Amino acid sequence: MIKKIGLLTSGGDSPGMNACIRAVVRTALYHQIEVIGFIRGYEGLIDNQFMTLQHAQVSGIIHKGGTILKTARSDRFRTEAGLTQAINTLQQHALGGLIVIGGDGSFRGAIELSKRTQLPILGCAGTIDNDLIGTDFTIGYDTAINTALDAIDKIRDTAESHDRVFIIEMMGRDAGLIALRSAIAGGAEALLIPELHHDLEDLITKIKSWRSNKGSRIIVVSEGDEVGGAYKLAQTIKPHCAGLDIKVSILGHIQRGGTPTCMERVNASIVGHHAVLELMNGKQGCLVGIIDKTVTLTPFEKAVKHIDQVDERLEELIRILSH
Numbered sequence: 001m002i003k004k005i006g007l008l009t010s011g012g013d014s015p016g017m018n019a020c021i022r023a024v025v026r027t028a029l030y031h032q033i034e035v036i037g038f039i040r041g042y043e044g045l046i047d048n049q050f051m052t053l054q055h056a057q058v059s060g061i062i063h064k065g066g067t068i069l070k071t072a073r074s075d076r077f078r079t080e081a082g083l084t085q086a087i088n089t090l091q092q093h094a095l096g097g098l099i100v101i102g103g104d105g106s107f108r109g110a111i112e113l114s115k116r117t118q119l120p121i122l123g124c125a126g127t128i129d130n131d132l133i134g135t136d137f138t139i140g141y142d143t144a145i146n147t148a149l150d151a152i153d154k155i156r157d158t159a160e161s162h163d164r165v166f167i168i169e170m171m172g173r174d175a176g177l178i179a180l181r182s183a184i185a186g187g188a189e190a191l192l193i194p195e196l197h198h199d200l201e202d203l204i205t206k207i208k209s210w211r212s213n214k215g216s217r218i219i220v221v222s223e224g225d226e227v228g229g230a231y232k233l234a235q236t237i238k239p240h241c242a243g244l245d246i247k248v249s250i251l252g253h254i255q256r257g258g259t260p261t262c263m264e265r266v267n268a269s270i271v272g273h274h275a276v277l278e279l280m281n282g283k284q285g286c287l288v289g290i291i292d293k294t295v296t297l298t299p300f301e302k303a304v305k306h307i308d309q310v311d312e313r314l315e316e317l318i319r320i321l322s323h
């Protein structure tokens with residue numbers, strides 16, 4: 001019988017984390033399990049900074065971006081001293097389980113903890129990048145792609161009015177999935193992402209062919225693409241494209257904030273709820289995700305293996321639909 005669990009959010013925040021926190025807390029309390037939330041992820045674990053999470057603490061948060069528990073990328077947790085201190089904290093609280101909401105770095109941290117303690121740990125995928133194996137959509141991804149899409153639509157208005165080419169850079173670290181989806185939905189004319197190889201000569205030829213046509217052209221590039229981002233791409237193509245007015249827009253952290261979409265809140269609620277149930281079932285060392293509408297457990301070691309394949313037909317789709 002689990003009496004008390006710990007909860008933390010770690011790594012980059014993402015919209016929907018609060019909905020997940022709420023689901024964990026409400027499910028645990030429903031089953032008479034106490035919940036404490038560590039502040040600023042693994043940093044809070046190291047420093048024993050926490051708050052007791054009751055009904056009231058998770059009221060009115062389902063629609064809010066960010067995370068009420070705050071988050072951090074903890075360098076200290078990567079040290080032996082930090083890890084030892086974190087384990088001391090866990091033992092001090094006599095927890096029956098820990099739920100980590102975060103991305104691949106957070107789960108790598110969970111793997112290290114699991115090697116040194118018997119404490120059952122489960123994870124919920126919270127990252128805008130959607131780069132984990134074991135869930136179709138990470139918490140934050142749907143909101144981020146809709147934010148990115150909204151930006152493309154707005155930039156398209158001004159690009160159209162001035163007959164300009166815009167290179168828009170999306171987040172995603174070394175994953176191009178935010179760029180991919182928002183580019184398709186935004187009707188982009190070209191896409192550059194790390195998962196697909198691009199011939200810059202081909203791209204330049206394509207851009208030159210736009211010269212005769214008036215109108216807007218949108219090139220979406222992922223921050224992790226081999227070309228080196230939007231400014232580098234602009235530098236490379238501008239000398240070949242005299243006569244074209246080329247602008248750069250870097251969307252940046254706007255993609256991490258905002259009201260989580262309906263899908264985000266639903267998915268976050270489902271995985272948060274199931275994370276508690278699975279801890280009660282004695283499960284550990286896994287990401288709790290949703291694959292094909294089914295709640296699925298994937299070992300952390302497999303979940304953190306970066307998704308580096310995208311369906312090449314989607315790039316073909318962009319090429320054909322924008323010709």
Ligand code: F6P
Binds near residue numbers: 012073127173256
């Ligand atoms: O992993 C989420 C993410 O937003 C990436 O897309 C991005 O590369 C990175 O975090 C930025 O991290 P930070 O906010 O720490 O600079």
